[in-house]
Amino acid sequence: MWARYALRLISLCLGLACWASPAWSQTRFIIIASTTSTEQSGLFAHLLPLFEKASGIKARVVALGTGQALDLARRGDADVVFVHDPDAEERFVTEGHGVKRLQVMYNDFVLVGPQSDPARARGKDVLEALRRIAAARLPFVSRGDRSGTHAAELRYWGLAGIDLAREKGTWYRDTGSGMGPALNTAVSMNAYILADRGTWLSFRNRGELGILVEGDTRLFNQYGVILVNSARHPHVKQTEGQAFIDWLVSPAGQQAIAAYKVGGKQLFFPNAAK
Amino acid sequence: MSEIAQSLTLASELIATGDNRLAAIVGLSLQVSLSATLLSCALGIPLGALLAVGRFPGRHALIILFNGLMGLPPVVVGLLVYLLLSRAGPLGELGLLFTPTAMVIAQTVLVMPIIAALTLQVIEDEWHEYREQLRSLGASRLRAGRTLIWNARFSLTTAGLAGFGRAIAEVGAVMIVGGNIDGVTRVMTTTIALETSKGDLPLALALGAILITVVLLVNAVAFFLRQWAEKRWG
Amino acid sequence: MSHWIELRSLRRTEGTVCILSDIELKLGAGKTALIGPNGAGKSTLLRLMHGLLRPDAGSVIWPRPLTQAMVFQRPILLRTTVLANIEYGLKLRGVSARERRKRALSALERVGLSHLVQRQGRRLSGGEQQRIALARVWALEPQVLFLDEPTASLDPLSRHEVERIIGEIAASGTKIVMATHNLGQARRIAEEVLYLEAGRLLEQTPVSEFFHQPRTAAARAFLAEETG
Numbered sequence: 001m002w003a004r005y006a007l008r009l010i011s012l013c014l015g016l017a018c019w020a021s022p023a024w025s026q027t028r029f030i031i032i033a034s035t036t037s038t039e040q041s042g043l044f045a046h047l048l049p050l051f052e053k054a055s056g057i058k059a060r061v062v063a064l065g066t067g068q069a070l071d072l073a074r075r076g077d078a079d080v081v082f083v084h085d086p087d088a089e090e091r092f093v094t095e096g097h098g099v100k101r102l103q104v105m106y107n108d109f110v111l112v113g114p115q116s117d118p119a120r121a122r123g124k125d126v127l128e129a130l131r132r133i134a135a136a137r138l139p140f141v142s143r144g145d146r147s148g149t150h151a152a153e154l155r156y157w158g159l160a161g162i163d164l165a166r167e168k169g170t171w172y173r174d175t176g177s178g179m180g181p182a183l184n185t186a187v188s189m190n191a192y193i194l195a196d197r198g199t200w201l202s203f204r205n206r207g208e209l210g211i212l213v214e215g216d217t218r219l220f221n222q223y224g225v226i227l228v229n230s231a232r233h234p235h236v237k238q239t240e241g242q243a244f245i246d247w248l249v250s251p252a253g254q255q256a257i258a259a260y261k262v263g264g265k266q267l268f269f270p271n272a273a274k
Numbered sequence: 275m276s277e278i279a280q281s282l283t284l285a286s287e288l289i290a291t292g293d294n295r296l297a298a299i300v301g302l303s304l305q306v307s308l309s310a311t312l313l314s315c316a317l318g319i320p321l322g323a324l325l326a327v328g329r330f331p332g333r334h335a336l337i338i339l340f341n342g343l344m345g346l347p348p349v350v351v352g353l354l355v356y357l358l359l360s361r362a363g364p365l366g367e368l369g370l371l372f373t374p375t376a377m378v379i380a381q382t383v384l385v386m387p388i389i390a391a392l393t394l395q396v397i398e399d400e401w402h403e404y405r406e407q408l409r410s411l412g413a414s415r416l417r418a419g420r421t422l423i424w425n426a427r428f429s430l431t432t433a434g435l436a437g438f439g440r441a442i443a444e445v446g447a448v449m450i451v452g453g454n455i456d457g458v459t460r461v462m463t464t465t466i467a468l469e470t471s472k473g474d475l476p477l478a479l480a481l482g483a484i485l486i487t488v489v490l491l492v493n494a495v496a497f498f499l500r501q502w503a504e505k506r507w508g
Numbered sequence: 509m510s511h512w513i514e515l516r517s518l519r520r521t522e523g524t525v526c527i528l529s530d531i532e533l534k535l536g537a538g539k540t541a542l543i544g545p546n547g548a549g550k551s552t553l554l555r556l557m558h559g560l561l562r563p564d565a566g567s568v569i570w571p572r573p574l575t576q577a578m579v580f581q582r583p584i585l586l587r588t589t590v591l592a593n594i595e596y597g598l599k600l601r602g603v604s605a606r607e608r609r610k611r612a613l614s615a616l617e618r619v620g621l622s623h624l625v626q627r628q629g630r631r632l633s634g635g636e637q638q639r640i641a642l643a644r645v646w647a648l649e650p651q652v653l654f655l656d657e658p659t660a661s662l663d664p665l666s667r668h669e670v671e672r673i674i675g676e677i678a679a680s681g682t683k684i685v686m687a688t689h690n691l692g693q694a695r696r697i698a699e700e701v702l703y704l705e706a707g708r709l710l711e712q713t714p715v716s717e718f719f720h721q722p723r724t725a726a727a728r729a730f731l732a733e734e735t736g
Contacts, residue, residue: 009316031372031453040472045456062372062453076361077371180471187473205473233361235369406560407584410577411597411644421596425587507588507628 029058030240033070033078035148036178038223039063041198041267046260051247057240065178067146073097073226076233079241082248084148084196084223097233098226104248105257105268106222109152110200111213112183113192121192122212127160129213134162137171139191143182144174152221153194159218183209196221198267223268225249248272281479288480289487296481300488303461306374306448307441310381311389314437318386319430322393323419327401337394343387348380352450355380359451372453377461380447385437392433396426431500435493442489462488511536512574512652512683513557518566520552527552528707531566535685539678541698541715542687545730548704550687554578554654557685574683577650581657583641585629590616593629594644601648615647616640619673635666642673653677655686659693671696691734695719703727 038044039061048059064072066083070092073081081098083089092098111129113121119136121129133140143150157164164172173191175182179199186193187207195203200211213219225245230236247253254270261267288296325337357363359371359379370376400422408418423430445463452459454468462485469478511534518531528549542550555561557568558578577597585593594612603611616622619639624632629640638658645653655674659667667690674697678684688694694701694715701718703711703726710724722728 005320012316013313031455036471040468060372060453060455060458062455075363076366178471180468180473183473184470203473205475235361404584404586406555406578407580409560410558410580411648412600417600421586428587 028056028240029060030079030237030244031077032059032061032080032082032244033072034061034063034082035066035069035084036063036180037084037149037196037199038082040180041202042262043198043257043260043268047248047253047256050256051244051253054247054252055240055243057243059244065143065145065147065149066151070097073228076228076235079228079237080225080244081228082223082225084221085151086222086224088148088151089224089226093226096231097229099229101224101226102245102249102272104223104225104272105254105270106220107197107268108214108221109149109194109219110197110211111192111219112186112195112200112209113212114190114208115210116208117212119192124213124216126156126213126216126219130156130160131162133192134160134167134171137169139171139173139189141173141175141182141186141189141191141193143179144176145178147179148221149179149194149196156194156218198262201262201265201267222271277476278479281476282483284476285480285483285487289484296484298457299460299462299465300484302374302459303442303463303485304488304492306377306461307381307438309378310385310441311434311438313378313382314385314389314441315430315434317382318389318437319393319423319433320419321386322390322433323397323423324416325390325394326397327415327419327422329415337391340387340391340394344391346384346387348384348444348446349450351380351384352447355383355447355451371451372455372459374452374459376451377448377459380451381441381444384444384447385441388440389433389437392436393423393430396429396433397422400426428500428504431496435496438492439489442485442492510571512571514569514571515557516566516569518556518563518568520549520556520561521564526707528556531709533702533709533712535700537698537700538683539697539699540683540685540702541694541700542685542702542704543689543691543694543730544704547706549707550704551656553704553709554656554685554687558654574651575648576652576654577645577648578654578656579638579641579645579658581660583634583637585637585640587628587630589625590621590627590629590632590640591625593640594647597644597648611647611649612643615643618646618676619643620669633666635662635669638662638666638670639673642670642677646673646677649680650682652683652685655684655688657687657689660689667693691719691731703730705730 040063044061052058062072062078066085066088069081069083070088072078074097089101093101111121111126119133119138121132123129142153173185175185179195180203182193183195183203184205187205187209190208225248227238227241227245228236230238249272254272257268257270258266325333355376356371358365359368359376360366397419404422408421413421443463445467448461449464449467452464454460454464462481466478466481466485469481513535515531515533518528520528531553542553544550552561556563558576586596591612594615595608598608598611613625616625619642621636621639621643624636629637632640658674659670662670671693674684674686686697698715701711701713701715702709703718703724705726711718711722711727713723722731
């Protein structure tokens with residue numbers, strides 16, 4: 001009786017597994033671990049159909065912070081990583097998890113803050129702006145999630161000569177969240193925040209906030225792409241993953257990136273090595 | 275206030291235009307959560323009944339465990355299932371991570387204890403009423419458990435609905451094991467989370483309203499089915 | 509007449525309360541009434557004999573194995589049809605589907621409720637439900653039937669019908685032990701009376717003798733009280 005029930009249960013599981021997984025029928029797809037900035041800015045929704053048309057390969061994007069995306073790939077759960085933290089990317093390749101890092105495109109970070117700008121941070125110099133915010137002890141929201149943006153922000157604090165460990169007070173809000181949630185927090189607190197331009201431009205809930213610092217060459221934000229090493233992770237779809245990377249750095253892919261605009265503004269600038 | 279009104283308008287527009295992508299997302303949500311609920315019932319109801327009528331060592335510990343697991347945070351379940359299904363994990367070979375199947379597994383882990391614990395309560399009450407009668411007729415404990423499951427079938431639908439409600443409303447577990455991949459594992463709750471991160475609060479809220487509508491619809495269907503069945507077979 | 513069940517120094521406690529103590533009994537009669545005031549231990553004694561409870565001391569001895577069944581004060585039917593309710597006990601005994609159907613329908617006819625066969629058991633009146641409960645055990649054709657106040661919550665008409673059915677079950681050769689509050693009922697149905705008070709078995713007396721000349725003062729007082 002109970003054995004028969006167990007048998008029925010197993011067949012139910014198998015039935016459900018097949019039913020719930022149309023995924024198994026399509027064999028050619030890759031998993032790209034990428035960042036919230038590329039996903040939420042709508043870039044992937046623009047690029048992937050073009051790539052699929054060119055190659056017949058579907059790409060599935062899991063959007064996380066750069067640090068998490070690299071960790072995901074370290075466990076072998078992605079075929080390609082497409083992120084924006086050059087130092088961390090190089091480390092990933094050196095450790096043997098990635099085959100080779102190729103640069104793909106860039107955009108820039110912007111310092112966003114209240115239009116009234118009580119810290120008088122507005123200008124062309126991001127380091128000076130951070131010094132003023134810290135000096136005025138005005139609320140600053142940090143991603144705090146090991147993302148590329150977080151890594152860049154920490155780099156700027158260092159360059160500005162501010163020892164966060166010492167200066168950190170209630171004004172510095174470590175939110176441990178993605179770009180979008182962090183922006184939502186900043187809006188509700190009328191705080192300063194470092195954001196990538198792509199997410200900022202496609203972000204809808206801006207409240208009183210606006211761009212205060214942009215165009216500083218140090219705000220350059222480079223994106224790179226890496227094929228996960230199949231010597232380390234044997235099930236990685238090497239051919240398909242490589243096809244995506246080849247397409248991304250090819251003239252076709254680069255043009256597709258340049259063609260993506262939000263509100264008439266180009267978000268990403270292709271700069272793959274020729 | 276205007277934001278809420280705006281999102282309600284948006285919600286009705288989305289429903290009225292029969293947006294294809296929205297329909298696919300709602301469909302996947304239902305598919306995943308109903309599968310998980312079905313599986314949880316198939317596992318949790320016999321287990322709950324066994325705990326209600328059985329007398330074996332460790333029974334109390336199991337009861338406490340399942341009652342406790344009812345409050346399991348979805349994120350923890352997601353992480354646990356992620357580590358199991360990850361390529362580096364014990365079940366990595368199956369390649370289930372970032373598929374709807376992984377989401378069904380995670381939600382089953384989340385919902386099964388709820389179904390088991392609620393079944394336990396229902397069947398315990400039944401057992402209290404029927405124990406002597408069933409034993410007198412010659413039913414073993416296992417047989418009595420089976421009989422009482424059938425006997426309590428109408429009350430048990432409530433357990434199923436509670437489980438379904440939990441499954442379809444959770445975001446933490448499916449986000450981690452599904453990856454919120456557009457067109458593959460994106461469900462209603464992860465879409466809401468995504469739109470919130472994009473700062474599109476009215477759209478997020480509109481999706482929330484649609485989620486509630488879907489849940490209400492499922493409950494309404496279950497309610498009328500139960501009424502009809504009770505009239506017919508109760 | 510040789511006895512068919514024997515109780516030896518039977519004791520049953522619940523927590524610290526002693527429900528039954530030192531019950532010594534050999535039962536040979538075909539129709540026995542178990543009477544006594546509330547809390548005397550009648551239900552407990554029936555359950556010990558039937559095997560639903562275990563004694564804390566002493567033993568219940570069946571000289572030869574007899575099939576048994578029990579009907580409770582409340583008819584506890586399953587939420588299913590009358591037919592399925594009656595078939596349930598037969599199903600547990602591994603009776604084939606055809607045989608089950610035949611025996612269930614026949615039992616239903618004997619309790620006079622054939623017209624309710626496809627109705628939902630729990631939707632019927634209390635009297636009808638108790639008759640279904642009797643049909644359920646009758647279909648099992650037990651050699652011994654224990655009854656725990658089977659008419660206590662019924663109206664006079666239903667009580668009369670249930671008594672008739674019990675009489676017929678007894679007439680078919682089934683031995684009956686019935687706990688009851690209704691002295692008239694005991695008189696009508698039983699051949700022998702067991703008088704129980706405060707957990708002790710005070711009398712085992714033929715029915716006519718018990719009602720005319722109880723052997724103990726306690727039973728005398730009880731009868732006087734009950735008959736007013």
